[in-house]
Amino acid sequence: MKYIFIIQGEGRGHMTQALSLAKILRQNGHEITRVIVGKSERRSIPQFFTDKIGTEVVPLESPNFVTDKQQKSVKPFRTIVYSLLKAPIYKKSMDRMDEIVREDEPDVIVNFYDFLGGLYNFSRRPKALFICIAHQYLISHPEFDFPPKRKLDKLSLQMGNKITSLGANKILALSFQPFQDVPKKKLYVVPPLLRDEVKEEQVTSGDHFLVYMVNPGYSAEVEKFHQTYPEQALHCFWDKKEIPEEHQIDATLTYHQLNDEKFISKMASAKGYVTTAGFESVCEAMYMGKPVLMVPVQGHYEQACNAVDAMKAGAGTFSESFNIEKLYQYLPNHVDISRPFQQWADQATEMFPKHLK
Structure with missing residues (x-):
């Protein structure tokens, strides 16, 4: 069978899922005939992805989140206005997407939340x-626990899920743990x-x-922590443009451009x-048995949901x-759940081929 992937370009998670x-x-x-990545001016496609995906990568302008000047907080209203202003560009992207589908004649189009x-x-x-x-689709499951309050944000995420899955034949919800499928909603729970x-x-x-x-604006908080605890080594990964591949501040603080192999290596020894x-990266840490401190981006409700889940x-x-x-305060209380998580995650190789046909 022939497949085309369409991938949201925000962060690295959807891309690493596509690689797997x-x-x-x-x-x-x-066969994966081509991969379409929804890009924006704020994000570049990581080199590790283009090197490893094994087929042509076609970047197309696609709606994405707008943040504040510090690149920390997601601004929903600005995102909507910006998307409307760029509607003619997005129409051209859709026309190009249609050309690719007609040329390649895939049996299945897989959309990673674009x-x-x-x-x-x-x-x-x-x-x-x-x-x-996508993991976001799990919010439609009756056993999903939401963050308190924030009803408008919840509605916005539900709308996002609807838009990305318009007319879908099947929706695969990536999950940290097993849940029952909900066929009436075309919703099937799968491992990461x-x-x-x-x-x-x-x-x-x-x-x-x-x-x-994912947002370079957090470097101020990192350096504040570093000043208080200079003895604690920190290896930080970002995609800040015009910064060297490895930017060492001193002996215990280093910034790295996103690099697939280096990131995994640093996580394994963290x-x-x-x-x-x-x-995605929380799942990687769970598989390796690494305690995680999750800091949802301000205004980014889906990440708040991720943290609760x-x-x-x-x-x-x-x-x-x-x-x-x-994270310092939490470490003594952490219980290693890597073994049951590994057993769940390792079922992916059997489950996905059955769902994607």
Whole structure:
């Protein structure tokens, strides 16, 4: 069978999921003809993705989140206005997407939570099956626990889920732990898509904290913590442009551009992990048995949901601010849940080929 992937370009999670799924499909004799990545001016496509995906990558302008000047907080109203202003550009992207689908004639289009992908499927009605994959879809499950209050944010996320899955034949909800499927909603609960590199990495107990910042604005909080605890080694990953591949501040604070192999290596030897509550990297930490401090991006409700869900699964703790000190306080209380999580995650190689046909 032939597949086309459409991937949201925000952060690294959807891309690493696509890398894992591509390998599983190829091992089962299938072909990924092309990969479309929804890009924005604020994000560049990581080199590790283009190097490893094994097929042509087509970047297309796609709706994405707008943040404040510090690149910390997501601004929903600005996001809507900005998207409307760029509607003519997005129409051109959709036209190009339609050309690719007509040229490649895929059997299945897999959408990794890209808004343009959902709008394309709804408006152009391609012949291919349209299957959506993301952790965000788990909020439709009756056993999902939401953060308190924030009803408007909850509605916005539900609307986002609807847009990305418009006309979908099946919705695969990535989950930290097993739940029953809900066929009436076309909703099927599946394990996270972790790459073999994560599963095969040798795990050790080092002394550093690994920090992943999807928004470079958090460097101020990192450096504040560093001034208070200069003896605590920190390795921080970001995608801040015009900064060297490795930017060493001093002996215990280093910033790295996103690098797939280096990131996994640093996680495997970390004492703990600090992240803005993206689903994929939390799963990687859980697989390796690393305690996690999750800091949802301000205004980013889906990350707040991720944090609640991950805490329920035993990943670690959360903070409303980028306060790394909370990880210090949490470490003595952490219970290692890596073994049951590994058993769940390892079922992906059998489950996904069955769902994607």
